[in-house]
Amino acid sequence: MHTAEQTCGAFLDALASKAPTPGGGGASALAGAVGTALCTMVGNFTVGKKKYAAVEEDVKALMAQAEQVREELLAQVDADAAAFEPLSQAYAIPKDDPGRGEVMERCLRAAAAPPMTILRLCCKAIDLHGKMLEKGSVIMLSDVGTGAALCRGALLGAALNVKVNTKSMADRAYAQAMDQEAEALVAQYTKLADQVYEAVMGRFC
Amino acid sequence: MHTAEQTCGAFLDALASKAPTPGGGGASALAGAVGTALCTMVGNFTVGKKKYAAVEEDVKALMAQAEQVREELLAQVDADAAAFEPLSQAYAIPKDDPGRGEVMERCLRAAAAPPMTILRLCCKAIDLHGKMLEKGSVIMLSDVGTGAALCRGALLGAALNVKVNTKSMADRAYAQAMDQEAEALVAQYTKLADQVYEAVMGRFC
Numbered sequence: 001m002h003t004a005e006q007t008c009g010a011f012l013d014a015l016a017s018k019a020p021t022p023g024g025g026g027a028s029a030l031a032g033a034v035g036t037a038l039c040t041m042v043g044n045f046t047v048g049k050k051k052y053a054a055v056e057e058d059v060k061a062l063m064a065q066a067e068q069v070r071e072e073l074l075a076q077v078d079a080d081a082a083a084f085e086p087l088s089q090a091y092a093i094p095k096d097d098p099g100r101g102e103v104m105e106r107c108l109r110a111a112a113a114p115p116m117t118i119l120r121l122c123c124k125a126i127d128l129h130g131k132m133l134e135k136g137s138v139i140m141l142s143d144v145g146t147g148a149a150l151c152r153g154a155l156l157g158a159a160l161n162v163k164v165n166t167k168s169m170a171d172r173a174y175a176q177a178m179d180q181e182a183e184a185l186v187a188q189y190t191k192l193a194d195q196v197y198e199a200v201m202g203r204f205c
Numbered sequence: 206m207h208t209a210e211q212t213c214g215a216f217l218d219a220l221a222s223k224a225p226t227p228g229g230g231g232a233s234a235l236a237g238a239v240g241t242a243l244c245t246m247v248g249n250f251t252v253g254k255k256k257y258a259a260v261e262e263d264v265k266a267l268m269a270q271a272e273q274v275r276e277e278l279l280a281q282v283d284a285d286a287a288a289f290e291p292l293s294q295a296y297a298i299p300k301d302d303p304g305r306g307e308v309m310e311r312c313l314r315a316a317a318a319p320p321m322t323i324l325r326l327c328c329k330a331i332d333l334h335g336k337m338l339e340k341g342s343v344i345m346l347s348d349v350g351t352g353a354a355l356c357r358g359a360l361l362g363a364a365l366n367v368k369v370n371t372k373s374m375a376d377r378a379y380a381q382a383m384d385q386e387a388e389a390l391v392a393q394y395t396k397l398a399d400q401v402y403e404a405v406m407g408r409f410c
């Protein structure tokens with residue numbers, strides 16, 4: 001069943017259970033989708049207001065992008081589970097099997113892809129929150145800051161789920177290229193998320 | 206409908222929509238529940254393993270606590286929505302109505318309570334992740350780090366949703382006592398969450 005059609009209670013139960021999926025990657029994707037939905041909500045309370053008429057088209061464009069990112073993040077919960085299953089089976093191949101290395105490498109690459117996608121999507125979501133901070137209704141500021149904080153957590157979760165795969169890859173050049181992209185994005189976007197959060201908290205103090 | 210029985214897709218749609226609830230508080234509670242479920246998952250992959258027999262009872266105790274925290278966080282999604290509705294109605298009372306101040310103050314106190322509860326629960330969840338880092342299976346390390354990162358985001362989201370209510374309270378002594386508790390917990394537990402995350406990432410590098 002797709003996560004979108006699963007109840008929140010059932011998803012959480014499956015996540016907590018001994019089943020190999022969903023796991024940390026899917027959890028990050030869902031938390032990122034929750035954070036991203038707040039960006040759209042802020043837009044929904046901004047458009048149609050006289051005070052924000054001058055930025056209405058900009059806000060609508062941000063909302064459309066946020067909706068796209070949220071949809072992709074939710075789809076990545078299922079993509080992450082689908083990519084992890086073959087890897088969890090590959091671990092069961094006897095260590096002296098001559099074909100094990102090649103299968104493992106292929107499965108590790110496949111399993112690293114969804115967390116990398118989730119990571120990039122969380123960066124986009126944080127960027128959108130940064131823009132919504134400038135354009136969105138001031139009565140919705142706490143939701144912008146909350147969205148940025150939740151997407152920051154999801155970004156870091158995704159980064160660990162990239163790393164847990166790259167660390168086991170035999171092809172170190174491939175692994176390091178992926179690690180470097182992840183590290184650069186984490187450094188840039190955790191900083192941006194913190195700036196958005198602090199800007200909101202600062203206005204409340 | 207309770208959030209537990211709502212589909213993930215429907216919850217996200219409601220969150221993104223122009224409806225006043227769910228909002229940032231509920232979003233934080235759900236993200237915290239997602240992070241907390243990972244703590245239980247790590248336990249589920251630890252108990253029953255010979256290698257971890259010596260800590261099995263400790264791990265089971267951590268799992269039981271995590272299940273309790275997760276259940277309470279999920280319930281707080283609905284509690285936050287229920288407490289916010291009267292406040293959103295109170296804002297509509299004419300500003301020259303002599304009874305407005307008292308109603309607003311009562312509604313602000315009620316609306317601040319669920320985010321404060323969510324904040325405290327996220328601290329408990331981060332503490333449990335810290336303990337699971339010590340006792341849980343090493344093959345589940347990335348999930349401990351991911352859980353801590355997601356609960357850190359939820360903690361910060363909850364803190365903003367406390368502050369957005371306390372900043373409008375007329376009773377400054379009450380508001381400041383709440384702010385001080387929130388700030389102290391945020392300082393202590395974001396630090397612990399970062400330590401858990403960095404310890405996991407450090408073992409992968």
